[in-house]
Amino acid sequence: MHERHHDNAPERYIGLMSGTSLDGIDAALVEFPSDAVPRLAATHAVTMPQALREALLAVCHAEKVSFAQLAAAEEGFCQLQADAVNALLRQQALSPSDIRAVGSHGQTIEHAPQGHNGGPAYTLQLDNPSRLAELTGCRVVADFRRRDLAAGGQAAPLAPAFHQALFQSPTEARVVLNLGGFANVTWLPPGDAPPLGFDTGPANVLLDAWFQRHQKGAFDRDGKWAAGGNVDAALLARLLSEPFFHQPPPRSTGRERFHLPWLERHLSGQESPQAVQATLAELTAKSVAQGVKHLLKEKAFTLIIAGGGAHNGDLCQRLARLLPQATLSTPDAWGWPADWIEAGAFAWLAHRRLHYLPSNLPSVTGAAGPRVLGGVYAP
Template sequence: MENDPALYIGLMSGTSLDGVDAALVALAPDAPPRLLATHADPMPETLRGQLLALCHADSVSFAELAAAEHAFCHLQARAVTALLGHYGIAADAVTAVGSHGQTVEHAPDGHGGGPPYTLQLDNPSLLAELTGCRVVADFRRRDLAAGGQAAPLAPAFHRALFHDSGEERMVLNLGGFANITWLPQDGGAPLGFDTGPANVLLDAWCQRHGHGRFDEDGAWAASGSVDPTLLERLLAEPFFHQPPPRSTGRELFHPGWLESHLSGGESPADVQATLAELTAASVAQGIGQLLGSRPLTLIIGGGGAHNADLCRRLAAHLPRATLRSADDWGWPADWIEAGAFAWLAYRRLNRLPGNLPSVTGAAGERVLGGVYAP
């Protein structure tokens, strides 16, 4: 039937580089998206190292790019195949796979006087070949071509999931980086932008000091004390004071950026606490830019939603906000981003815009992505 839901798979590998998420989503006109099944494939250490090297390299060879892209595409294909196999779904039952790709550099304002660009490693042709599924990919560059930041793209999906005319809501994604989406209760255009680093620096500092891949529950940060002088230096970064639209990535916020602000001799636990406070303070600052001190419901998604210390810090900075997990709406906090790219693939195949000019600053609404047949 024409209005029966269609099956889409969204693929996402974020800036944390911890793996590929595959989300199976049912989508139909005039119906909310429904998350049916999920699968996560962890990032192999060799590939993670390759991708990190690309993110921070001054120069790379085409062979290095091709090798990383090839390995990443095979990881994506394994995630799709495992998801379908576990639930007994044939590839031809999936309308399309929406592939975000792996961002290795994002410079929407250009670099050194050059043109704007954003680079996601991806090979949708190979992904279609390996999975037998139609693939929709390269979502960001159409918005960029229209003068936008090409990020964040999830806010349009946030509106489809979470808008409510009864209250002011804001969605906070705490992935490698933090971004916010304001969903005005009067139905006005959503607004949103990247507020700064979330897990990217916390994870890197944790790994550097032998505390694992990430600071589980924020326990290490909670054991330290915020260094107010360091926090002030970090918050002086001009990015935090730019008006939206704005977006960022590892090009700016990376371990070298942090180290350039250290005076030496700081307690590692205190630095971790200060990084957690940096995330909370910059998120609160961004929310204040949009809503001032008005009451709101803050819906939290991404890996940082599980960080109790970080959530406590957010609550302290936002006393008039009610913090809730995306899980409360039946959509697990870890699966919003992957779900968004299933939804964006649906929008592309139905010739519907996927960006929000009020968020990205693009000249207008645009249909995003290219289509690759199996």
């Protein structure tokens, strides 16, 4: 299949992201003009069917998984990815030949950059880029994390390099906070100094799971249930005693560490469900604030909040209280809706791969040096 090229026309990529919330797949069409920052051109989201969500969760948390179980979950996930890509192409009246590549993150199953019980470091994303290329007719770039891991890095977070491309200012200190299933921060010093960044801990992964257990709905809209509860100081202290929160960067985490059984181990049994929700919101805000203060002490800065948590008014108020030196903003001011940074990042990573440009940040992941990330699968 031949791609269509026009002189001075921007290159088009589609970025795919399915986060730890497992609520669906985001597809972002991103245009890359030759002389400007990437532009979000169009978006499409597909909801994850409950059966597929349960199959993926089962794979994430199972002690033993059969190859057939893995294959079935991977095929369902790949079909949903293809649905998202093909719907976006139809919506924009584009053909596969108009797209230089699809950047696929895959679905993280387990992330263990320190290894497990003395074993080798690993990070596993369920994905089938060969199948996705067949189903969409597009070139696919995938498996972005393991090259950084091979170079001694954490393989996460990867979005800070994209944050740098979009948001770094010559004069203003900025921090990008992504509030997805987990929270991560990117410190962008003024000028062209290298960014720093790391995962700060759980965000929506625990808030959503606890809400779903005790209330109707998928998430605590605007954080209203949490806002109506009282923080349990003793529970918060127990949660914050988790060693991860005191580990110096580079660091990254995922569902293998923070999940409902982890929370339940810290409960006394006397807490009200609403107090636990309030305490989880405070845990997210406190761990983010702790991470930000590690990066830049008391300097004034702009805090750019992205991800689903950007819509959580209660959580944002907690952050404003804990970080009074911050001016809160969202990526919308730069033409990027808060929900689309992560998918946009994987379009950007695919663009870097096809241009043989490094896209990890050793200052963030701890890798031995810059590396070109991802493998390419022809249509």
